[in-house]
C-alpha cells in the first residue's frame with residue numbers, strides 16, 4: 001500500500017494525502033498553508049496527478065489547513081470527480097474559503113477581490129460539486145474502495161475516515177478530540193476490524209490537556225471578576241470552533257447567574273456561522289444537553305456586531321463588556337485594533353484562549369505599538385501593556401495520552417504521524433515504537449510511505 005504525503009509533514013498546515021489504489025488515487029483532505037503566499041501555499045497537485053487519475057476526494061472538516069486548497073483543485077486543475085464532506089463542513093467551508101481569499105471588507109468585483117488565488121464565484125462553483133456524506137455511512141469508490149465516516153469531535157461537522165482499499169484498512173483521523181468539549185462530543189470510532197494503518201494527527205504530540213471543567217470555571221471566573229471590577233475583556237478567537245465553544249459557555253453561565261453584561265461577537269460571518277451551529281446542533285453537538293433549551297433561544301445573549309460598531313463601543317461605552325473577535329492572534333486586524341484600545345487600563349483583561357508559543361505570549365509590562373504608522377519623524381508610538389493577560393489553552397485535539405491510548409487500543413501494524421511539530425512528532429514516534437512496539441513514521445513532504453500487510 002502506498003501513501004503520498006503532500007503536506008502537514010512535520011508541520012500543521014496543508015493536510016493533503018493521496019492513497020494509491022489499483023483503480024486510481026484517493027485524496028484525503030485538501031488544505032492550504034496560510035503562512036506561505038507562493039506555490040508552497042498549496043499541495044503539489046501536479047506531482048499527485050503524475051501517479052494516476054484522481055478518483056475521489058474526502059474532506060475531514062472545514063478548517064483552512066484541510067479544505068483551503070479545494071477550489072484550486074477543482075477550478076484551476078479542473079478536477080470534476082466526486083468530493084465528499086459532511087453537510088456542516090460544506091456550509092462552514094464557504095466562510096473559511098472566503099477568509100482564505102482575503103476578501104474581508106472588500107467591495108470590489110470578483111476580479112479585483114482576488115487577493116488570494118480564487119474568487120467568490122470559484123468558491124461557489126467548487127462547493128456546488130460537493131456530495132454530502134453522513135456520519136456512520138459508507139461510500140464506495142470504484143470496485144475496491146470503501147470509505148466509512150465517523151464523527152471526529154474537534155469542530156462542528158468533523159469526520160474521520162476508515163478506508164478499505166485493496167484488502168488494506170486505513171484509519172485517517174483528520175483532527176480529532178477523543179473526549180467531549182463543552183459543546184461537542186468526542187470522536188466515535190466504531191469499526192468492525194482494527195486498521196492496518198493509522199494516519200494520525202499529532203498536534204499535541206507531547207502535551208497533556210488539563211481537565212476541561214477546570215478550564216471552563218477558570219475562564220468564567222476570570223471574565224466575571226474583571227467585569228465586576230468594571231473592566232473589559234477581550235478574547236481573540238478563531239472564527240469557527242473555539243468562538244462557538246466560548247460563546248455557548250458564556251451564554252450558559254450568563255443564563256445560570258442571570259448576568260446582563262454585554263457579550264459582543266464580531267467576525268465577518270458571525271451570524272451565518274451561529275445559524276449553521278443551530279441548524280446542525282441536534283445531530284452534531286452536545287448543545288441541546290448543555291443549553292437546556294432548543295436552538296431558537298440560543299445565542300440570545302450574544303450581540304453580533306459589525307467591526308465598526310465594536311470599535312465605537314470600545315471607545316464610547318464606559319460599562320464593562322466581554323468581546324470575542326477575530327483573528328485569533330494579535331498580529332493584525334480587529335483583534336489588534338481592540339487590544340490597542342484596552343491595553344493601557346489595568347482593569348481590563350486579555351484572554352488568549354488557545355495554544356500560544358511562549359515567544360508570542362503578551363504579558364503585562366510589555367510594550368506594544370499604539371498605531372501601525374510611524375509619526376512624521378519616523379518615531380514609533382509605543383505604549384505599555386497594563387491590562388491583565390492570560391493564556392487559557394482549551395484543547396481541541398487529542399493530546400499525548402489520548403493518542404497513546406488510541407494507538408494501543410487499535411494496535412495497527414503501523415502508524416503514520418502528520419499535522420504536528422517535527423521534533424515533537426519524532427519524540428512521540430520513539431515512544432510509540434518503544435512502548436507499544438508499533439512501527440511509527442513521520443514522513444517528509446512529497447515522500448511516499450509504503451507498507452505491506454501483516455498477516456495475523
Ligand SMILES: [Zn+2]
Nearest residue numbers: 061063154175
Ligand atoms: Zn482543524
Ligand SMILES: [Zn+2]
Nearest residue numbers: 063065066175
Ligand atoms: Zn488541522
